[in-house]
Amino acid sequence: MLDLKYVTEHIDQVVERLSQRNGDFSYLYELVTLQDQRKEFISSVESKKALRNESSKKIGELKRNKQxxxxxxxxxxxxGDEIKTLDEKLKDIELKIFDILANTPNLCHESIPVGKDENDNLEIKKVGTPKTFDFEVVDHVELGEKLDILDFERAAKITGTRFVVDKGLGARLERSLIQFMMDLHSRHNDYTEIIPPFIVNEQSMFATGQFPKFREDSFRLELKDQNYYLNPTAEVPTINLYRDEILDGTKLxxxxCSFTTAFRSEAGSAGRDTRGILRQHQFNKVELIKFSTPEDSYNELESMLLDSEEVLKQLGLPYRVVSLCTGDIGFGMAKTYDIEVWIPSQHKYREIGSISNAEDFQARRANIRFKRTKDSKTEYVHTLNGSGLAVGRTMIAIMENYQNKDGSITIPEVLVPYMGVKVIN
Structure with missing residues (x-):
């Protein structure tokens, strides 16, 4: 959530910067009027309460003196009635202000490219060279079904479309990838590993920016008197570890690194990537989360990007990094890098992870603050999140990039200790 004081004091600049997201944000000018009204009502309420308190003292003195x-x-x-009326009007104004800010996205960092959509994203670098095959490559769906390690038909019978059953060495490959990623980030990159609840409440969804804007994309659980939702990404429960807390700044x-199964309805994506496991309702993911001081957050973003890249480097998969433009970046993020891995069957790079800095946008919604010293004032932390990585999409990349002419799949060397085999055939 944006800072009301900053928005109203820099309204023209804020509207101009947000317009780079290709939307109409002129509605924010109403905040200036509402803020002025809010100040007036607060002043009136305080003066009337002061008068009431002063009068109560005088009345008490007179009665004690039998006057x-x-x-x-x-x-x-x-x-009393006047104060109640003013309080109700003040509450209405504050609700309007809250509603406007709650539905307004983050300001984009000035370093990211201005653009309309993904076609305007800026390529930062490419790592690795896509393999040249001396046979016609097939996609992960055909590979998985012929090797009997992916079962889409029975998954559809169990649940519906956009689900899969991992079988045999397919199940072991997914489990191995999760363990490999968690080991890499916790043992070598100094992240503390956690497995949080896979079910979150409404406050948690609001805090990270999923609600109210993306409510339709969420799976809500039909439980009496409970507003529970299936976790859409490990970012949600992990950021909310410290909701309404004040952190020790010396420990930032x-x-x-957080492992969860994630659930998304994919509303609005009908017809897109419906084949295979690229875009599913349920998928496993390892997520990287950081809580940082404001002055260090962009250095932390760059180091997080390298940590995510290390997964693909060790797996020997070719990839590229792009900086998302203003028209493609997420609602709550100020800057995002996408890592895109090479998918041979599609002859192009596809997103396998995003690494983002939300600055204090989520911290304001979640009320996560820190103190530099015991006696210093509280400040909002900066929150960062990054894929470390999406497990299903990593499986796709391994299956397709390591496929062999006979239909088998070679296991990347770093995964052999986890898999116990060198080839799936």
């Missing part, structure tokens, strides 16, 4: 207090009582008899940054 007539009728004239003061007549003056203040309607103050805090770094977590």
């Amino acid at each position: 007539d207090a009728t004239h003061i009582l007549d003056q203040v008899k309607d103050l 940054p805090l770094k977590y």
Whole structure:
């Protein structure tokens, strides 16, 4: 959530910067009027409360001295109703302000490219060279079904479309990737590993920016008197570890690698990537989360990017990094890098992870603050999140990039200790 004071004091600049997201944000000018009204009501309420308190003291003194207090009582008899009316109007104004800010995205960092959509993203680098095959490559769906390690038909029978059953060495490959990623980030990159609840509440969804804007994309659990939702990404429960808390600034940054199964309805994506496991309703993911001081957050973003890249480097998969433009970046993020891995069957790079800095946008919604010293004022932390990586998409990349002419799949060397085999055939 944006800072109301900053928005109203820099309204033209804020509207101009947000317009780079290709939307109309002129509605924010209403905040200036609402803020002025809010200040006026607060002033009126405080003055009337002060008058009421002062009058109560005078009435008390008069009564103690057995003097007539009728004239003061007549003056203040309607103050209670007036204060109540003003409080209700103030509450309405503050709700309007909250609603506007809650539905307004983050300001984009000035370093990211201005653009309309993914076609305007800026390529930062390419790592590795896509393999040249001396046979016609097939996609992960055909590979998985012929090797009997992916079963889409039975998954559809169990649940519906956009689900899969991992079988045999397919299940072991997914499990191995999760363990490899968690080991890499916790043992070598100094992240604390956690497995948080896979079910989150409404406050958690609001805090990270999923609600109210993306409510339709979420799976809500039909439980009596409970507003529970299936976790859409490990970012949600992990950021909310410290909701409504004040952190010790000397211990920042805090770094977590978090494993969850994620659930997304994929509303609005009908017809896109419906084949295979590229875009599913349920998928496993390892997420990197950092809580940082404001001045260090962009250095932390760059180091997080390298940590995510290390997964693909060790797996020997070719990839590229792009900086998302203003028209493609997420609602709550100020800057995002996408890592895109090479998919041979599609002859192009596809997203396998995003690494983002939300600055203090999520911290304001979640009320996560820190103190530099015991006596210093509280400040909002900066929150960062990054894929470390999406497990299903990593499986796709391994299956397709390591496929052999006979239909088998070679296991990347770094995964052999986890898999116990060198080839799936």
